[in-house]
Every structure is written in C-alpha cells, then in structure tokens.
Amino acid sequence: MAAAIGIIGGSGLYEIDGFEKSEERQVETPFGNPSDVLVGGMLAGREVWFLPRHGRGHRILPHEIRHQANLWALRSLGVRFLICVTAVGSLKEAYHPRHVVLPDQFFDRTSRREHHTFFGGGIVGHVSFAEPVSAGMRGILREAAVAEGGVVHDGGTYVNMDGPAFSTRAESEANRQLGFDVIGMTNLPEAKLAREAEIAMATLAMITDFDCWKVEEEPVTAEAVIAHLHANVALAKRIIAAAIPAIPAEAEWPEHRALDGAIMTPREFWPEERVAMLKPLLGRWI
C-alpha cells in the first residue's frame, strides 16, 4: 500500500476539496488533541490527510498549536510525505505578495522549544537538521507551482518568530540584514517534528505582505494577509493537486530513515511508557 500524504493548511486554508470518499478522523494522541479533526480520502489516486494548523475557524494562536499532536496524528495515519502551506511576510524587495516561496532553510527565533521534539522522557535523540526541507518534496512542489503559473522563488530562509504580534520595524530590518527571505510564526516546529517522525516535508509559502520594513507600504495587518491569501488559495490548491501524482508511493528517501544513528539512548534503557507513547514513530524498533 502506498504511503499516505499529509497536508497542513495555514492561515486562509482550512479545507481542501476534490476528495473521493472523504472521512473525518478525530485522533487522540499522547500529546493532546491535534488542531482539529483530520479529513482524509483519496485525492489524485493517493491517500491524503488534511489538517488546518489553526483549526477550522482559525481558533488557535501560533504558540498554542500542539505541533507534537499534529505530527503524531499524521504519522499514526501512515503519512510519510507532507506539504505544509503557510502565509509569510516578504523580507526581500523582489518577493511580492502572491508569489510562492519554497524555503530550503529555517532560522529559529522562537523562545519556547520544549514542544519542538518527540524525544525526552528517557529517550534522547538528535536528528540531523542541516537540510531541514526534503529536497525531493521541494522539487515536486517547484514543478507543480511552475506548471500552475505561480511566480516561484525556489529556496530561501524562513525565519520563525514567536508572534502573535507582528515584528517591530527594528526586528524586521534586523531580519533583512541577516539575509532571511520570509517570515512566519508556525512552520519551523513542523519541520523539526516531521524530521523526527521520518516524514519528508516541504513548505509551500505564500507571500501575503512586506512585513513592516518597506516604508512606502502599509505595515502588515492580519486583514491584509487574509485578503491576499483568499486571492491565492485557489493557486495553492492547484499546486497541491498537481504535486500529489508526482509523490512516490514508497517511503524510501533519506528523510524516511532520519532516526538512523540519531538515538543516543540504548534500546534497553528506553522506558516502556515512552516507547508506547512514541509507537507510531518507533515502529522499526518495536
């Protein structure tokens, strides 16, 4: 059976359509409830599970998102390939609202990171994260985005701030001077947890604003973000539909074995309670 594909929707993307025989799944996880029920079914011939990270109705703040629960739920449903859709501010003159960016790097400006890992509780692991985005998935998104007529910037650094307030102008300028390309509040923990869950992940970032560094433009507002996203959501859905048939059936990429050599704690020391908690991730060892 082919590996399932996950889609995490961000601001403005709370559902996807086109499913054959869709079903809703309320997944209970040892890390609390995911952001919402997961909606799954067959899409372009593949099993796909969709989850809106802020919940339907956009009820969950960036720092309230239970990323561990979201990624655990997706992995427990057999997801091994993941597309994360996210609204971002541009930090570059040439990157305009409604352009698509496919980041290949992240910079972490979050301040509470204890929920950005599945390890702990007696099992210590350190995954490699030098290349945090799946090159294979990013390539598939690039082909799909170009084919669907998007203006695409391939590569770039996504700086993940805490929020919920947007940046000050001084912060925005500092982020530009450091060479970052786009800014958001949500995607980095997903990338880290996807890597630990041996899921190949790439990000489809939709630019909605120039943050607040570009003085001739109005500083970003949530209203402006949503207005651009509403205009862009049809493109995001077309890119996803075009990407799905190109995703391999088998989970055979290096990202799918990210835990090889990553776990420090010898198997005999793993507390059985933690092993039970991480069952969907540690299946290879159980």
Ligand SMILES: CSC[C@H]1O[C@H](OP(=O)(O)O)[C@H](O)[C@@H]1O
């Ligand atoms: C609605 S503006 C700020 C909001 O938009 C981005 O959301 P997402 O990454 O889920 O698309 C940003 O990260 C903030 O959560």
Ligand SMILES: Nc1ncnc2[nH]cnc12
């Ligand atoms: N300027 C911005 N800063 C942080 N997150 C965003 N999401 C969309 N635009 C953003």
